[in-house]
Amino acid sequence: MTTKPFLSAFIVILALFMGCEDTTSSLSEAEADSQPLLTEFSANVLTPAAFTGEKVSEEERKFIVEHSIDDQMKMTELIRTAPSWDAAHKGMQQLLSESSQLPDYIRRQRAAVFMLKAARSLGDLNDAQREAIAAYTTMLAEYRSPEAALMIESLKRLEGYWSEGEIQYAASRSLEGADTFLNNRYYCDSCPAGKVAADSQNEIQETQDVFIKELLGSVEALRLMAGS
Secondary structure (H helix, E strand, C coil), X not given: CXXXXXXXXXXXXXXXXXXXXXXXXXXXXXXXXXXXCCCCCCCCCCCHHHHCCCCCCHHHXXXXXXXXXXXXXXXXXXXXXXXXXXXXXXXXXXXXXXXXXXXXXXXHHHHHHHHXXXXXXXXXXXXXXXXXXXXXXXXXXXXXXXXXXHHHHHHHHCECCECHHHHHHHHHHHHHHHHHHHHCCCCHHHCCCCCCXXXXXXXXXXXXXXXXXXXXXXXXXXXXXXXX
């Protein structure tokens, strides 16, 4: 598939670096018994350039890929080894406060996606957890994340905590990202992966196909939440 020239965004497919398969099979017996908060680490991230038509240089793409690996590994290990979601949240806030060469739009979106996925393990939320989920949801809205299904889940958990206007605004921001992703068919062929093995390319594409299917099934519900 040929990448359209005006699509200068960069989708971070985390399968590119570590894979998006269920990783429990690679855990030790003790680790598996601990039931990690999250075992599937993938996130789709659009750059601000996706909405302006600007072009991201090849040098910038390579820079982002090279510096994403270590950052992702830190987040992955933090969540996989945290004894609770609250502990993971505290660790993630510390990690995000540290200096990094990666742009905030990548680090913050990725952290928000990971933490909101991990929050699926929570039951009834306490005030601190609800506040934290609101903060991560705000990160997705800030950067117009295309993670529509995750946004819907999060906004439903914030009903009664956020006003209707706040929910509509966050939904509309995510909807803009989802529409940009789908309307331009910005699929994994435009990931700045460089040359990767054929099996890795297949895994990346399979992961992307799952996301596309999920996105297509969620976008209308998101549109309703946005009041569109």
